[in-house]
Amino acid sequence: MSRPPVHRTRSQPDSVYVTRGWWSRFGDRGRHRCTRHHSHHDRRRVAPARGVGHHLPSGQRRARSVHQRELVGAEARRSHPGGVPRRRRAGQPRPHVFRRGGDAVPRAPRRPVPGFLRPRAHLRAWPRCAGAARLRVRAWRWQRAGRGRGLEPRRVAPGREEHRRQHVVDRAHDSRPRRPVAVPRHACARLSEQFVGRPVSVPASGQSSSVPPGLPDLPVLDALPAVLTALAEHGSAILVAPPGAGKTTLAPLVLRREPWLADQRIVMLEPRRLATRAAAQRMASLLGERVGDTVGYQTRDERHIGPDTRIEVVTEGVLTRRLQHDPTLEGYGLVIFDEVHERNLPTDVGLALLLDARATLRPDLRVLAMSATPDTKGLLKVLGADTPVASSDGRMHPVDVVWAPMGKQDRVPEATAALVQRALREQPGDVLVFLPGIGEIRRVQQLLLGSLPERVDVHPLAGALSLAEQDLALAPSPAGRRRVVLSTDIAESSLTVDGVRVVVDAGLARVPRFDQRTGMSRLTTVSTSRASADQRAGRAGRTEPGAAYRLWSKLEHGTRRAHLEPEITQVDLAGLALELAAWGTPVEALRWADAPPPRTLQAANELLVRLGALTDDGRPTDRGRRMLALPLHPRLARMVAGAEPADGSLACIVAALLDERDVFRGRPDELPADLSLRVAVVCGQFHDRADSRDVRRVRDRAADVARRAQLRFDLDEVRAHRCGVVLALAYPDRVAVRRNQPGQFQLRSGSSAWTPPTDP
Known part of the structure; x- marks a missing residue:
């Protein structure tokens, strides 16, 4: 049976890179494709100044199909004096063909490569292809002539044809010279050349460009040049x-x-x-290093910073x-x-102190918000009003909002679970669920x-979880499986969960507020x-169109506040007052x-004087400076710093119990109020209402507080x-003193307090 006719295209006989494995399929004939017109001894390598667009959908913005793309940019203007060279006549020998054996690879061209390349990782001559190493293509389909557009058949000899998949794509059929134009960047496009709009070269001397290679093509790259200029000239900048x-x-x-920045x-x-x-691990992975090398991190409980750490x-x-x-x-x-x-209190305090230090001690210190x-x-x-602001619009896809208000008798966990099941039935992809706290997540x-299909995984994500559980929630789903990530508001802006196409929002969050009952923020x-x-809904439209299911009505949405109040106006300020007293600058002089x-x-300030942390004129005492070194509220720090040596371990356990969530589970009015029961549980006593994970977390926190306070921690001595x-x-x-009525007390301040009469 005769083969169908083949399209004869005007392709440019410039060099394209093929792999050693591809040569082996056709013997020496495979090298006939590796031809060029330049000198064999010319070893200069220059990467294209613009990118090559992949996966641009046909029909959108007049984008060419995958086998018609070509390099565009300033280099294309000078690629040939007469535009695209004429095609080689039939029977004309290909110039400069490699005849000898071995694994030699043609040198990189001086102008943009007119085709695509998929080099194999095992190619030993990889550095010689550095100029084209950033070019990638994944051919989605291939067809023979007469059945649609696809990869062109390769002519290896008269009357013989071979098809190649995912190797070389010929340039456009039209051989006329083209005006260099930019590849359109829109939501569905991806450019293989990093840092689009900024020329990237690969000099033979091995010097790198000003932008690190290998970074992903993300929208913020467009705004970074303005940030660099603002920091160099102004010293401060805002990136939105x-x-x-x-x-x-x-x-x-x-x-x-x-x-x-120098060193x-x-x-x-x-x-x-x-x-x-997560941010430190991501940056270290982009550099191909371990955490603690160029990028490190430090929290209250961990420190991974080395001598060579720069970030x-x-x-x-x-x-x-x-x-x-x-x-x-x-x-x-x-x-x-x-x-x-987010306007957290530590952010406002740190920014105020930093700007005060820069104004008086470090005018060369730069700040980026x-x-x-x-x-x-x-x-x-x-x-400052003259601070430059650089903005990045991002690449957001449309997100359909589905309003699913709760009933008056519904509870948040049950309504959220039902809405997640509905979203799994109606939408493809992974699901990100926003819940207020770890209790609702559990x-x-x-x-x-017990109600989801077997191929759907459920993972919690919260700061109170172990590192293994957090990493499991952030890991992408295996092929053929879906996942449901139950998260707090940490995934709203501080953390990115990849692969999410559906968002289920309960519409609730936990924020710190001053509690008159405990005298601290809770x-x-x-x-x-x-x-x-x-912002939560936008998580569903990062890579493709998505959907956001909200557990409230559209009418209620219009009555909600545009932004939450800053923490500094809603929480207890005892810790802030102690910080400002130790800093020395009046609060009115700070920004x-x-x-x-x-x-x-x-x-x-009055509370700190009562605790012995400040003098009457507002200066910190020695006890106050010891309290400042502990990562606790000033009340709890006073308890740890002022306890007798025999009660040091007990003070650390009580501080951890008050600072963390309750280790008992159940309705608050059904739980015993006696704190000594919780201390006994932390020390090893069994209680049917105790949560073992929370007990371990409180015990570890108490040991850390004892280490920072330089106290001996022994559970047997509590x-x-x-x-x-x-x-x-x-x-x-x-x-307080007890009143005549059971459960009634009179506080020292004059107010009253009570406990359930049946509470022992």
Whole structure:
């Protein structure tokens, strides 16, 4: 049977790279494709100045199909004096053909390669192909002539044809010269050449460009040149980029090569420990290194920083401690505040102290604030009205919002589980679920485990989980499986979960609020803002169109606040007052986006005087400086620092119990109020309402507090009946006497308190 006719195209006889494995399929004839017109001794290698567009959908913006793409840019203008050369006549021998054996590979051309290349990793002559090493193609289909467009058949001899998959794609059929134009960048496009718009060359001397090679093509790259200029000329800059644009991982890697940084380090602040570790691991993987080499991180409990570390990712409290010990930040040239739009109290404090130190001690210190929302009025008020703002729009796909309000009798875990099952039936891809806390995550996980198909995995994601559980939730789904990630608001902006196409939002979040009952700030469940809901929904449209299911109505959505209030206006300020007293600068002289409320700050100073941390004129005492070194609220720090040596272990356990979530599970009015029962459980006693994971977490936290306070920690020496004596050190204003009525007490301050009458 005769073969169907083959399209004869006008292809350019310039060199294309093929692999050694491909040659072996056709013997010496495979090398006939490896021809060129340049000198065999010309070894200069120059990478194309523009990119090659892959996977551009046909019919959109007049994009060419995959086998019609070609390199475009300034180099194409000078590629040939007469445009694209004429095709070789029939029977004309191909010039400069490799005849000898071995694994020789043709040298890289001086102009853009007119075809595509898929080099094999085992090719020993890889450095000689460095100019084309960034060109990739994945042929989605191939067809013979007469059945549609696809890869062209290869003519190996008269009357013989061979088809090649995923190796070489001929350039456009039209041989006329083309005007160099830019490859369109839109949501569905991906460019193989990194750093589009900025020429990248591969010099023969081995010198690298100003931008590190091998970084992913993310939207934030378009805004980084403006950030580099602003930091070099102004000293401060604001980078606005939506979640998933790459600002957290790419900005530090590009900035570390700036000449003004010299040999100094970069420190970047993250609001959460999980985000700190994930950002450092991601940047280290992009560099092909381990955490602790060029990129390291430090949290309250971990430190992975080596002598060669240039980028340090830290939690917000770590920077404040460093400033208190060394206000000049010697050895650091740039401080990056990530996710400043969240307006956490440690972020506002660290930024205020840093700007004060820069104004008086380090005018050369540069500051970069990165935000996921365009609301930058507060940042401009702090950094200066003339601070440059660079924006990255990102590449967001459309997200369909599905309103699924709860019934009046429905509970959040049950309604969320039902909505997740509905989303799995109606939408493809992985599902990211936003819940307020770890308690709701555990309940929803139990409801889903027995009702989902076998190929669907359920993973929790929260800061209270172990490192293994966090890594399992962030790992991509295996082929043929789906996953449901139950997360707190940590995945809203601080962390990116890849592969998500569906978002289920419960519309709730836990934020710190001042609790009159405990005298400290505690996490309170509140409704999210409209800006937070939009950010969560945007997680579903990063790579393709997605859907967002919301557990409230559209009418209720319009009544929600645009943004949540800053923490500095809602929480207890005792810790802030102690920090400012140790810093020495009056609060009125510091720069604040929102100044601390005067009444709340005055009440905090009075408490610190009562605890013995400040003198009457507001100066810190020796006890106050010891309290400042502990990662605890000043009340709990006073209890640990002032306890008797025999009660040191007990004080650390009580501090951990009050600082962490309760180890007992159940309704609050059904749980015993006796703190000594919880201390006994931490020391090893069994209780049917105790959660073993929370007990271990409290025990580890207590041991860490004892290490920082330089106390001996021994569970066998804990005397649980002395809890009241230890608590009186932290709450001198809460000492009470019993009234005649059971469960009624009179506090020292004059107010009353009560416990259930049946509580032993």
